[in-house]
Amino acid sequence: MKNDALYVELGRRYRFAASHRLHTSQLTEAENDRVFGKCNNPYGHGHNYVLEVSLSGKVDPATGMIANLGDLDAFVERHVLEEFDHHSLNEDVAAFREKVPTTENLCIEIYRRLQKFPHAKLERVRIQETGNNSFEYAGNREGHHS
């Protein structure tokens, strides 16, 4: 590759629907209600989440790809979607037994899982909780892009 090589990232989006309740045993009922408002409703509520995964790496001249989409889709399906889609984040995902399943924490948990993808470098995950809220996590470093 010539030394005027460009930097390329691949972005892939996935959808999943899940329910959650924002509640922590570290606060009183009244404080939970004050901090989390409607999101503290005891029976929970749900969102259609959009997960955006960004990868960097060398574009393989034989395939034109940073990572084969089949490999990426299978990895995300196995490590995230199977467990999260149409589930309760609080009840069905061990990481959220103790931690509040805010979308900030969801970003961090999904980043942790996808970091193990073997075929390219995970740059960041971005999650849209609704069309009006989105969150990004790029590991423990500054600087992000969307």
Added chain:
Amino acid sequence: MVFLTRKIEFSASHLYHNPNLSAEENRRIFGKCNNPHGHGHNYTLEVTVAGEPDPVTGMVLDLKELKEILEREVMQRMDHRHLNYEVPELAGQIPTCENIAQVIWRLLEPKITQGKLHRVRLYESPYLFADCYRNGASGAGN
């Protein structure tokens, strides 16, 4: 520094096939995208230019000019074309988002004389896109 983004859409067909690989390997690696007669997408291109607004015009660059550059360099080359056969810049390459975004970067960069090309983002669908930068994504943020 201000970042300005212009979006355009174009439609084109393509297929993924590497003649150095066997038919079976092509099928395994590229799946449906290896269908010999090709298929198409509605591509969305977002071009971001970074710069300081001109004190007189208040503009990083004239959007009209950017629109004309995109029309000339991208639309006329790629819209309603077959990317494998009709775009010489892609000859010998698999026309993935990653490769098309780099070709578009190289076409646009020398034409943008006010401000600096910061990012080319090319969507093949709402669920798949590639971002291209000169100096990495962690430069000046947007």
